[in-house]
């Protein structure tokens with residue numbers, strides 16, 4: 001089955017403000033989809049509906065055919081719907097490799113003991129180092145998080161997300177706040193993501209989007225107003241007016 005995430009007629013309000021307006025979309029195996037739109041368009045809210053942080057007023061969310069609209073966040077993660085960890089969830093004084101090892105132990109339901117107890121588990125160390133190698137962070141394994149660059153912290157978030165073996169990965173501005181000189185590292189990390197994984201990336205950086213995305217969804221005022229290839233964006237009148245409206 002190629003459709004991994006299927007969202008139908010999703011609607012949500014904050015008070016009188018309709019922030020998600022009858023959104024329907026699908027993400028298929030191996031997709032590289034960008035979600036863009038002017039500030040306040042409702043992109044982060046939509047991601048929060050996918051992960052279960054918010055509940056929709058109407059509509060359904062299905063993951064691999066299973067209705068997860070009422071399912072708890074932690075269960076959605078277990079089923080393979082993973083959002084990259086937020087920076088605030090990293091511990092400043094804990095090492096890079098400890099973060100990944102802890103994620104492995106949590107994933108396998110073995111985290112009840114001390115964090116450092118994984119040192120006697122060679123398979124955990126090996127998997128953690130493999131994960132770091134994939135994101136070219138292995139040279140920093142023993143450094144504490146406060147001693148690595150911000151861009152490297154963002155890559156560590158992706159490493160942790162991948163440990164959870166996602167089927168669908170939601171990345172909310174993975175390059176935000178990273179100096180332009182380091183953006184290439186994020187791009188390389190995105191290029192190296194498993195081919196089967198469905199990836200939905202929110203970002204404002206059009207360069208990054210053009211390089212990464214094979215298709216783009218545009219939201220405005222809570223609604224999806226466009227889905228198509230990145231090269232079709234500039235010529236689309238609805239997209240142009242959404243962005244021009246923002247500038248005006």
Ligand SMILES: Nc1ncnc2c1ncn2[C@@H]1O[C@H](COP(=O)(O)OP(=O)(O)OP(=O)(O)O)[C@@H](O)[C@H]1O
Pocket residue numbers: 014019037038039040041042043044045046
């Ligand atoms: N907790 C909240 N309570 C009330 N209104 C909210 C809340 N969170 C977001 N909003 C409003 O919902 C709308 C959509 O916000 P959202 O953060 O989803 O947009 P976004 O497209 O992710 O924006 P940005 O690109 O600026 O991050 C905005 O009008 C915002 O002010």
